[in-house]
Amino acid sequence: MGILQARTLERYPTVEKRAKVFNGASYVPVPEDGPFLKALLFELRLLDDEKDFLESRDSCSHINKTSIYGLPVGSEELWPVVAFLKNGMIYACVPLVEQTLSPRPPLISISGISQGFELLFGVQDFLSSGQKNDSELNTKLSQLSDLLLQTCPFGTLLDANLQNSLDNINFASVTHPQKQPAWKTGTYKGKPQVSISITEKVNSMQYDKQEIADTWQVVGVVTCKCDLEGSMPNVTISLSLPTNGSPLQDILVHPCVTSLDSAILTSSSIDAMDDSAFSGPYKFPLTPPLESFNLCYYTSQVPVPPILGFYQVKEEEVQLKIAVNLKLHESVKNSFEFCEAHIPFYNRGPITHVEYKASFGQLEVFREKSLLVWIIGQKFPKSMEISLSGTITFGAKNHEKQPFDQICIGGTAYLKLHFRILDYTLTGCYVDQHSVQVFASGKPKIST
Amino acid sequence: MGPLGRETWAQRLGTFRASPSAFMAGPEGEDLGRDLLSDLRSEKLSEPMKVALLALCLEYPAQLWPEVPAAEAAATSLLDTLVLLPPRPSALRRPLLLAATTALAAGGALSPASGASRRLLPLLLGLASGRDLGRSFGPASEQRPLQATAWECLRELESCRPGLLRGCLGLLRTLLGREGPVQPLSLLLALALRNALVIQARAGAGLQGLLTAGDSSMEGGPWNWTLAEEGDVHLQPQAPSWPAAEEGECGLGALELSPEEARELRATVAQLLDASYLLTPVAQAQLLWLLGWALRGLRGQPPVLFKPQLVRLLGTAQLTLLHATLALKAAFGEALFTAQDEALLLRRLTLAAQHPALPLPTHLFYLHCLLNFPENWPLGPTGEEAAPLLLGSQLCRGLLPSLLHEPMAFLARLHLLCLLCMEEEEKEEKGQDQSPRHYLEELLAGLRQRAALDRGPRALATLCFQASYLVAHCLAGQSVVLTPLTQGLAQLYRTRPALAPHFVDLLDRVGLELQEPLRVALRQEVVSRPGREEALRWHLLMLARVADGDAQSATLNFLWAAATHCTDWGLQQALLRVCRALLRAGVGGGLADLLQALARQLEDPDGQDHARLYYILLAHLAGPKLGVALGPSLAAPALASSLVAENQGFAAALMVQEAPAPVRLSVGPRRAEGPVPVLQLQVEVLEPVYSLELRFRVERQLYAPLGAVHVPCLCPGRPTRPLLLPLQPRRPAPARLAVRALYSTPSGLTCHAHLPPLLVTFADLFLPFPQPPEGAQLDFFEELWDSCLPKGTESRLWCSLGPGGLEALVSRHLEPFVVVAQPPVSYLVAIRLPPDSRLLLRLEAAQADGVPVALRTDDWAVLPLAGDYLRGLSAAG
DSSP, X not given: OOEEETTEEEOOHHHHHHHHHHHGGGOOOOOOHHHHHHHHHHHTTOSOOOSSOOHHHHOTTOOOOSSEEEEEETTEEEEEEEEEEETTEEEEEOOOOSSOOSSOOOGGGOHXXXXXXXXXXXXXXXXXXXXXXXXXXXXXXXXXXXXXXHHSGGGOOSOSOHHHHHHHHHTTTOOOOTTOOXXXXXXXXXXXXXXXXXXXXXXXXXXXXXXXXXXEEEEEEEEEEEEOSSSSOEEEEEEEOOTTOOOEEEEEEOTTBOOOOHXXXXXXXXXXXXXXXXXXXXXXXXXXXXXXXXXEEEEEOOSSOSEEEEEEEEEETTEEEEEEEEEEOTTSOOOOSEEEEEEEOTTSOOXXXXXXXXXXSEEEEETTTTEEEEEOOSOOOTTSEEEEEEEEEEOOOOTTTSOOOSSOOTTOOOOEEEEEOSSOOSSOOEEOGGGOEEESSSOOEEEO | OOOOOHHHHXXXXXXXXXXXXXXXXXXXXXXXXXXXXXXXXXXXXXXXHHHHHHHHHHHOHHHHOOSHHHHHHHHHHHHHHHHHSOSSOOTTHHHHHHHHHHHHHHTTOOSTTOHHHHHHHHHHHHHHTTOOOOTTSOOGGGHHHHHHHHHHHHHHHHHHSTTTTGGGHHHHHHHHHHXXXXXXXXXXHHHHHHHHHHHHHHHTOOOTTTTTOOTTTTSSSOOOGGGSOSTTTTOOOSGGGSTTSOTTSSOGGGOOOOHHHHHHHHHHHHHHHHTGGGSOHHHHHHHHHHHHHHHTTOTTOOGGGGHHHHHHHHTBOOHHHHHHHHHHHHHHGGXXXXXXXXXXXXXXXXXXXXXXXXXXXXXXXXXXXXHTOOOSSOOSOTTSOOOOTTOOHHHHGGGOOOTTSOHHHHHHHHHXXXXXXXXXXXXXXXXXXXXXXXXXXXXXXXXXXXXXXTTOOHHHHHHHHHHHHHHHHHTTTOHHHHHHHHHHHHHHHHHOGGGHHHHHHHHHHSOHHHHHHHHHHHHHHHHTSOOOHHHHHHHHHHHHHHOOSSSHHHHHHHHHHHHTTOOSHHHHHHHHHHHHHHHHHTOOHHHHHHHHHHHHHOSSHHHHHHHHHHHHHHHHSOHHHHHHHHSSOOXXXXXXXXXXXXXXXXXXXXXXXXXXXXXEEEEOOOOOOSSSOEEEEEEEESSOEEEEEEEEEEGGGOBOOOOOEEEEEEOTTSOOOOEEEEOOBSSSOOEEEEEEEEEEOTTSOEEEEEEEEEEEOSGGGOEEOOOOOTTOHHHXXXXXXXXXTTTSEEEEEEEEOOTTHHHHHIIIIIGGGEEEEETTTEEEEEEEXXXXXXXXXXXXXXXXXXXXXXXXXXXXXXXXXXXXXXXXXXXXX
C-alpha cells in the first residue's frame, strides 16, 4: 500500500511482499514516485492536453465508474489505485489485494478498498481541518509521515482520525485504564459540558417547467462536542420536530452510536411520503469520543422551497434581457446572515454593459468573470417579494480565457442563490436540552 | 568513512527518494545501507534525523539490503542499536522495532536458522506480554506504547508467515483477558486465530487445545517453529470469503472440532466481538473481515454471534463498516441475513449511494457494491454486474443519472439504468413515457447535444461516446434502443464532424448490432455532404473507416469532388487512405479511373506515387490477393511511419517468402506401365496450402527437364491422391531430383520451400515389353535375347534365394516383366529401359538356395546397374 503525500509515496515493503505472493503472475510492483505521479495525472485527466483524441484516455471503452484506477506501468497495469482529487490535492493509495488479479476480482470483495478510502479521507480531514494558508498546510504535510507511522504501521490502518493520533503522540505517557476505547485518546478533566449544533442546507432546483419536477431537499448535520469525565460516559441525544415538522430521513450516524431504533434505520427518502412516516423523537444513545464529531446526517423533504424563484432570459442580438423574481416563503425566518443571487453568463463574451432596475438590494458586476451578483442583504421587504430586471451587453467571445460551462448552453441559463439563516432550521428540527441524558458523574451544562 | 553530518544525510535522503533506482546505481548506492546502520548509533545525529533514517529502512529495505544475508545482518544491527540505547525516553525504540521486523519479513530472512529472528521473536513476545525486560529496555513510561508496537510487529510477522503464532493463541487469549480489549491485541488474536483455523483445517486436525494452551508454552523458551511451516504456502487468498469464489476452497468444513474446542472457539470469538465497539471503526471492520472469514463454513459455529453487531453497523455512515457488513453478508448469506435483513441492507446501501452528506468516491463505491450485491439467492450468473432482485425501480429512482452528474457518477448510474431497461424489456411494455427506456433516450440525446457544441471540452464528447458504448454493450439485443441511438449519432456527426476520431473508435469497439447500422448511416452522412477543408479532413478519416463495396457510385462521386479540394499533403494522404479502403473492399472500375486521375493530378510526388501504386495493384492483382496485400501489415507493427509500414505490408504480401516445407514427398509403389516410367509420389500434408506448384530438377541432366506438378489445395487430415511424375530418361540410370514448392498460405502470402531430394532408383525406370501373342512368347524372348549381341554384352551370376524360393522373388519384384514362366524353377524376363535399352534375364534351374541368372543387355552401361540390382534382390531375399 502506498500513499501520495506532497509528491512522495509512503511505501510498505512487507505488504508488497505479500502482494507478490497473492497476485502471483499478475503482480505489478508499485513504480517509483515520478512515473507513478505521471501515470496518475494522466489517468485523472489532469494533464491539460485535450486537443487531440488520445485512445488510451478518450476511448469509449475506457470507462471508469469508481474512483479506482488502473495505471499503465510499462506494458502492465497497476491496479487497484484508489485516488481522488479534493481541493486541489490528489489523494491516492494502492491497497493490497489478497488474491490473484486476473481475472480482476470485483472491488466489493477486496477489503483494502474501503480501508484505502478511509485512510485517504482521514488524511484529507487532517490536512483540511483548520487549515488557513500554505505554511499551515506544509506543517501538516511534514507531520504526515510520522502520523502514518503511528496510525498505519506496516500499511494497516488503525485509526482514520489522524488528529487523534497526533494528540496521542503528545500524550504517550498517559496510562490507559481498562476498557478505554481505541478511538478515545485520553480522558476529559474539568467542567462537564455537552454542545450540540444543527446545520441544515437546502439544495433546490427550480425549473419552472412541466416536464421536469422542481426539487428541494434539506440536508442536515448534527455536530456534538461532549466534554465529560470518565472513560465511557453514556449519553442519549434526542432530536425532535414540531408538530408539523418534516420527518427526518436517510439518517446516517456516527459509529459511536450504540443502537438505533428500526424506525430510524428504515426512514428513507426513497419511499413515497405519507402521514405514517416516523416523525421522532429520534433517540441516539452513544458513548461520545473526546473530539467534536458529526453525530448524524439526515435529509428531509420540506413541503415548499424556502425561496421561490423565477428567472427569464430573452436573447436580442448581442443583448440579453433578464427578469428575476424571488419570493421568500412566509414560514421562513426573515433574518439572514447574508443572501445573494449569483447570475452567471458563461460561454459568452465578457460583459460590456449592464442596465438594471432592482426593487431591492444592489447589483455588483464582475465583468471578466461574466457574473452578476445581486446582494439582497439581511432581510426581505415586508412583501416578501423582490424583483430585478435588466439588459446585459456582451463583447466578443474569447475562447481561451473562459472556462467552459456545461449548463449555460444556448438559451439555457441559471441563477444561484446563496444564503444563510442563523439559529433556524427549515425542518424545525431541534434538540430539547432536557432530553439530553448523560450518565456520568457531575451535572453537565448543555448548550444547543 | 566517519559519520556523515546532518546536512549531508538530508541531501542524501532527498536524492535517494527522488529516484531510488538511480541512486542505488550511482557511486553512493553501495554504501548507503551500511552507512545508515552505523550512523544510527552516531551521537552526532539528532533523534529526528535518525527517525528519518529509520523511515528509509521501513520503506526501502529491498533496495538497501537486497540479499537475504544482508537483510539478516541489517536486522541484527538494528536490534543491537535498540539494546544499546541509553535507558531514557527515546523516540527511536518504536521505529527500531518496526524496522527490524520489516527487514526480516521483507528481506525473506525470517526463519529458525536466522539469529536475528531468534532474538526478535522472544523480544516481541516479552514486550507483548508485559514481562519486565530489565531496566535497559526503556523507561516504564514507554512500556505501554512499546507493548502496542510489539503486538503490531507480531501481527505483521503473522501476516507474512501465517501460523507463526499458532502456538501463542492461548497466551494471546489470556493477555486479552488481562489487558482488556486493546485494539492491536484484538487484531493480532483475530488474525492468528483465522490463520490457525485455516492451517488446522488443511492438515485435517482439530484445534488440539491451541486455544487453551497455557502461557508457559512459548514464554521464555525457544520459539516453537514446528507450528509455523516454511514459505508462503499458508498465505491464503482473501476471495474465499466471497460467494463468487469456489466453494470449498476455503475448506474449513474439514475442520473437526470437539464440543470442548467448539465452545472455546465460540468464547474467543464472542470475546473479540463483544468488545469490538471499543475499536476504531477501521479496526472493527478488519476484525469483522477476519472473523467472518475464520468462521465461514465452519461446522457448529453459527454466525449468529455477529447478529448483535449488525444493528449498530447498519446505521453508520462509515464506509469500512458497511463494507465489512457486506462481507459478512457474502460469507454467511441466509444464515445471518433473513430476506428482511437483506432488503434492509439493500435499502441502506441504496440510500448511502446517493446521500448528499457523503463524498462522491463513496457514492461510486456503493453503486459498485449495489451492482455486485451478494444476494442470498442470486439469479444471474456469478461474476457479472447485475441489479439485485430486490432493488425495484422504486428504490432506483434516486439513482438515475442526470446530465448534471460527474462523468464517473453518470456512467455508474447509467449502467444501472441500462440494467433496469433490460429488465423492463423482459417484462410487459408499460406506459411509454415513464419507461426507463424513454428516459435513457432523452439522456443520450442530451449528451449528444452537449458533445455537439463547437469547441466544447473533449471530456464531454468522450462521455457521450462512453455512454453510447455502454448502452450498446448492455442493450445489444434491443433494436428499439439501438435505432434511435444510431440516428442520433449520425446526426451528431453531421453537426460536429471533428468528432470523427471518436466515431472511428466507437465503431472499432462496439458489437455488430450497433456497428453495422452506424457504419452505413455514417457513410451515408459523409457521402451526401461534401465538405471543404476542416470538415473534409474528418470526412475522409471517417470514410476510410466506413467505406465498403456498397454505394460505390456515391462514394466515388464524393471522392472525385473531394479530390479538387485536397491541396495539402495531409488531405491527399487521407484521400488515398479512402481509396485504399475501397481497394480492399474490392471496388473496381470507377476507382481505377479515379486513381489514374489522382496519379496525374496530385501535386505531391508522394501522393502521385501512392495513387500509381494503388492503380497498378488494382490492375494486376486478383481481388483476394489485393485484399491481403492491403490488409493489416504483417511486418512489425508500431512503426513510426505509416508509409513505411504500408510498404512493408506490400513487401510481405507481394514477395515470395522462404518458408519451411509444408508437405513431405515420398516415392510410392512402381506402376511399370505406359510408354514412359512414371513416379508415383505420396504426399503428406503438414499445413494447409493453396495453389501448390512442385518443381523438380534432375541432377546431372540424366533425364529431360521435368514438368511442374500443380495441386489446387491441400489440407492436413484430408486424404490426398498420389501425384504422378512422368520421367524422360536420357540414359537408363538412377538419379536425384531436387524439389521446390511454391504455394499460397491461407493468409494469402506466397511462399517458397525446398523439399528434401527424391531418389529415382534403377528399378523405377523398368517398363515391360508389349505382350506378344499367346504362344509366341518364347520366340519373342529368344529373338530379343539374340538381338543383344554383338552390340551388347552377356553376364552370369548367382542369385541366392530366400525361403519362398524363386517364385516369391519373381512375384515380388519382376512379375510385370515375365515373358515366359515355368514355375517354380524357370522364368524368362524382358525389361525395357527407356530411352532405348533392354535387359533380359534367364532364371533357370533354380535350386533350393539359389538360382543361376544369365543376363544380356544391349547397353554396356546397364550391366553394372543390373548386377547391383540383382545382388540387391538376392540380399533382400
